[in-house]
Amino acid sequence: MSRYTRSLVWLRRDYRLSDHRALFEACAHSGEVIPVFVIDEVLLKGFKNIRQVQFIQECLDELDARLQERGSRLLVVRGNPAHAIPEVAAKLKAQAVFLNHDYEPMAKLRDAHVERELRKTGIAFHSFKDQVIFERREILSGGGSPYKVFTPYSRAWLKALESNRAEHLKEYRPDLKKLASKDLIRDRNARFSELGFEEPTRGVSVAGGSGKCGEEAARTLLKSFSKVIANYKTDRDFPSIEGTSRLSVHFRFGTLSPRQAVRYCAKHLSEGAKTWLNELIWREFYMMILDQYPHVEKGAFKPEYDSLKWEWNRAHFKAWCEGRTGYPIVDAAMRQLNETGWMHNRLRMIVAMFLTKDLLIHWQEGEKYFAEQLLDHELSANNGGWQWSASTGCDAQPYFRVMNPVSQSERFDPQGEFIKKWVPELKHLDAKRIHWPHDEDGLFSGGTRGYVDPLVDHKEQRLKAIKMFKS
Numbered sequence: 001m002s003r004y005t006r007s008l009v010w011l012r013r014d015y016r017l018s019d020h021r022a023l024f025e026a027c028a029h030s031g032e033v034i035p036v037f038v039i040d041e042v043l044l045k046g047f048k049n050i051r052q053v054q055f056i057q058e059c060l061d062e063l064d065a066r067l068q069e070r071g072s073r074l075l076v077v078r079g080n081p082a083h084a085i086p087e088v089a090a091k092l093k094a095q096a097v098f099l100n101h102d103y104e105p106m107a108k109l110r111d112a113h114v115e116r117e118l119r120k121t122g123i124a125f126h127s128f129k130d131q132v133i134f135e136r137r138e139i140l141s142g143g144g145s146p147y148k149v150f151t152p153y154s155r156a157w158l159k160a161l162e163s164n165r166a167e168h169l170k171e172y173r174p175d176l177k178k179l180a181s182k183d184l185i186r187d188r189n190a191r192f193s194e195l196g197f198e199e200p201t202r203g204v205s206v207a208g209g210s211g212k213c214g215e216e217a218a219r220t221l222l223k224s225f226s227k228v229i230a231n232y233k234t235d236r237d238f239p240s241i242e243g244t245s246r247l248s249v250h251f252r253f254g255t256l257s258p259r260q261a262v263r264y265c266a267k268h269l270s271e272g273a274k275t276w277l278n279e280l281i282w283r284e285f286y287m288m289i290l291d292q293y294p295h296v297e298k299g300a301f302k303p304e305y306d307s308l309k310w311e312w313n314r315a316h317f318k319a320w321c322e323g324r325t326g327y328p329i330v331d332a333a334m335r336q337l338n339e340t341g342w343m344h345n346r347l348r349m350i351v352a353m354f355l356t357k358d359l360l361i362h363w364q365e366g367e368k369y370f371a372e373q374l375l376d377h378e379l380s381a382n383n384g385g386w387q388w389s390a391s392t393g394c395d396a397q398p399y400f401r402v403m404n405p406v407s408q409s410e411r412f413d414p415q416g417e418f419i420k421k422w423v424p425e426l427k428h429l430d431a432k433r434i435h436w437p438h439d440e441d442g443l444f445s446g447g448t449r450g451y452v453d454p455l456v457d458h459k460e461q462r463l464k465a466i467k468m469f470k471s
């Protein structure tokens with residue numbers, strides 16, 4: 001690679017200074033480096049996930065403050081990156097732009113467009129793998145095609161890691177002395193609020209976790225996870241226990257490097273750490289699926305399931321969104337989501353299966369609702385999770401294995417602690433009654449506090465769902 005007098009590092013979903021591949025490479029190959037972020041007006045048209053916008057704004061503010069402590073700063077501009085990046089590069093006389101790969105279909109198109117525009121003006125474009133350990137076609141089946149099933153993929157992933165651990169888990173420590181002086185960057189920083197988004201109240205956008213955004217917060221959360229990782233294998237399925245890392249939003253926005261997370265697993269030689277590593281591999285599996293089988297963004301992984309005859313009942317969908325289905329575990333989970341932007345993995349599976357197999361509503365409706373509400377919304381994982389639950393995905397739950405929300409509730413919230421927290425109407429019920437507080441006619445019989453009657457009968461709906469898949 002050439003050496004450049006001045007370069008830009010274009011941040012997109014990697015708001016950190018440590019173990020950052022593009023920043024490392026930019027510093028290694030340039031005299032000085034200017035970090036830049038573009039508030040993408042194209043992408044944000046109609047964007048409804050306010051929590052994510054606020055999280056990003058807080059991360060950018062934090063990053064800018066840390067850069068200012070070092071005598072540099074972050075430049076934030078607004079516009080279409082295809083024009084904004086070449087304009088900034090030209091204005092600041094940068095000879096190259098460094099960035100990390102993105103795997104979402106829209107992002108790939110955007111990056112290709114930016115690359116074309118830069119090349120027209122003779123500015124170099126260098127993109128790197130950063131947000132995963134293995135990307136694109138690095139992990140292939142014996143037949144030379146990308147995997148469609150998780151278990152053999154994860155075996156091949158682990159084998160590839162072991163083949164050169166030092167290289168794959170290398171820490172990319174940028175030479176931060178190369179950061180350009182703030183005097184060079186005179187423009188006022190743009191803010192999301194200029195597009196009508198509300199300014200964040202510090203820490204409010206983070207649901208449940210550390211209460212803070214940014215790299216420091218991710219590190220603190222990872223450190224505190226050390227206390228529970230040994231029990232992860234057993235505790236991770238119980239929503240009333242703080243048994244998981246809560247790091248998903250940090251993986252989503254790159255305030256934590258995946259290499260750091262995998263190196264961390266190696267330090268905790270427990271069954272819990274092994275199970276946690278397996279979840280990190282699931283994350284990469286779904287990213288690879290989205291990258292290699294991009295049709296999943298718009299339809300079923302198995303195209304034959306695109307013609308399934310889902311039902312549409314607006315009132316049922318609204319009740320599901322609002323946590324008023326009459327199934328306590330589903331309602332507790334949905335109310336928590338609405339209030340905090342967070343939902344436990346076990347509950348995501350339960351509510352997704354309930355929407356698709358009990359209410360028979362198209363998985364894409366649920367996927368869209370989650371996309372608007374989840375702070376950690378990640379297209380690949382969300383799509384993968386919904387298609388798994390709806391049985392339309394790769395390596396999905398078979399359509400005839402329908403989760404019973406009541407027995408799931410009895411098993412994973414045995415004392416009803418989680419339900420009591422989010423459905424206070426049922427607070428007075430004991431552990432036996434709380435999972436199904438209705439009488440034989442399906443009417444609420446749990447007292448006078450006014451909980452809703454169940455929308456549907458699970459046994460009947462399960463049969464209908466199986467019939468829909470068979471026909």
Ligand SMILES: Cc1cc2nc3c(=O)[nH]c(=O)nc-3n(C[C@H](O)[C@H](O)[C@H](O)COP(=O)(O)OP(=O)(O)OC[C@H]3O[C@@H](n4cnc5c(N)ncnc54)[C@H](O)[C@@H]3O)c2cc1C
Nearest residue numbers: 244245246247248279283345348376377378381382385386
């Ligand atoms: C219907 C549905 C929708 C989902 N939507 C999202 C989403 O938008 N964003 C998201 O990050 N995860 C999503 N998941 C996966 C999972 O629920 C969350 O990653 C997890 O609950 C986050 O909590 P945690 O950080 O404490 O996870 P931990 O249990 O501590 O796991 C560590 C990390 O591994 C990754 N991970 C864990 N489980 C999965 C999984 N099943 N698929 C992919 N990656 C995983 C996440 O990055 C997570 O932070 C979804 C799952 C389902 C069933």
